[in-house]
Amino acid sequence: MQTHRATGAKILHLRGAAGLDAIYRKINWRLLPLLMLCYAVAYLDRVNVGYATLQMGADLDFSRQTYTWGTTLFFLAYCLCAAPCNLLLEQLGARKTLLRLMLCWGATSAAGAFVREPAEFYVIRFLLGVFEAGFFPGVILYLTWWYPAARRAHVFAIFAAAALLAGAAAGPLCDLTLRGMHQLGGLQGWQWLLLTQGLPAALIGVAAWYFLADGPQDAPWLSSFEQQMVEQDLERDEQALSDGEEADGDTAPPSPFATAWALLRQPSIALLAVANLLLMAASYALMFWSPTLMQRWGMASNTQPGLLAFVPNLAGVIGMILIGYDSDRRRERRGHFIACMVLAAGGLGLAIAADNGLGWSLAGLTLATVGVAAGAPLLVAILTGLLDRRRAAIGIALVGSLGVMGGALGPALSERMLAWGDSAAMLAGLILLYLAAGAILMLALRLAPRRGGPDAGHGETDKIARS
Secondary structure: OHHHHHHHHHHHHHHOHHHHHHHHHHHHHHHHHHHHHHHHHHHHHHHHHHHHHHHHHHHHOOOHHHHHHHHHHHHHHHHHHHHHHHHHHHHHOHHHHHHHHHHHHHHHHHHHHHOOOHHHHHHHHHHHHHHHOOHHHHHHHHHHOOOOHHHHHHHHHHHHHHHHHHHHHHHHHHHHHHHHOOOHHHOOHHHHHHHHHHHHHHHHHHHHHHHOOOOHHHOOOOOHHHHHHHHHHHHHHHHHHHHHHHHHOOOOOOOHHHHHHHHHHOHHHHHHHHHHHHHHHHHHHHHHHHHHHHHHHHOOOOOOHHHHHHHHHHHHHHHHHHHHHHHHHHOOOHHHHHHHHHHHHHHHHHHHHHOOOHHHHHHHHHHHHHHHHHHHHHHHHHHHHOOOHHHHHHHHHHHHHHHHHHHHHHHHHHHHHHHHOOHHHHHHHHHHHHHHHHHHHHHHHHHOOOOOOOOOOOOOOOOOOOO
């Protein structure tokens, strides 16, 4: 057995990049489609209440403040539980954790169909935040167990593309359910909406239990020497990070709280968290106001806002995947992220200059969507390239939690800017946030220790030995 394993590893070693690429393509097709489906369902369960509010308001007499508090509680629970959920995934493995999370959030989302009082609605939204908190940072952590730092940008981009695809499908899908299933079986359309989009999460969680593996060493669909090659690829990253820690005299504290505090005191990680907060605040604000803006732009041409929304989302999916591939191919992160922030700012600037003209405004929003969509996976790839395996769970959750906090603050901040001026003033404020995120990330990488990984520090390359 050992001879066969060594021989296979030698063959792949001699094949070089082609052999490794073939292994990672195999992993891609096994992991990413199912994880994307999970993320799409999670995204729908997060936003479908916004589509259900009109019917819910008529049936339950909920005020707008009720939905605002429900949203606030969701984000609060998400921020509080992201790190504990990631630690749980690290202890129990991805299969068990994803199964439990998806069963719980599916049941919770479906139970929202039967709320009658604001207090019940608050409990449902808080619990949904608790269970969904572990999903996105957990999957990011899980993917770092399979892919080395140099291959993560396009993988994160493909996974994150599920949110854009779900966002494009959410409007037509929710509208069809609200109208087509209204009064069916004595239930209102909004009840069917929460039921039909909540219960599938539980079924997909069971599928994840059967089809995923906790790591390369547990994957029966990889041969023994393929497992060895992946492990060696990952060990190079870990060795580079360990060497940097020894040089810096930095040791990971044993307590999760001490680890979190040590990470927050590390300038590069703290600045990355701030950059993520600004990026997510601007991105959620743009997503929140895009339907209103497109409705205004399409009034003169009588074009449906839903059709207009499809164009930026489709461009965002294509752009983020291509930019992620290019970042991995060139082994560079910082320049790609800065270019994405400039693209987002320039796109919004074009929308302002278009003065509500449909063609150029839509073109500007499309460019901005590409920049925003492609920038987020790059930031996550940079973050994971700075964290060794001992600190990855908490580090990913901390930075992700601040990003979610930005998502809670972004729409409110943009509404305040809109109250001070017009839509141009609001878009100008978002431009400043994107440019600030790019500047802060540059400073974070300048302060980062010189370690392995693409562009982890000062734009240096770290070629993988392939021969």
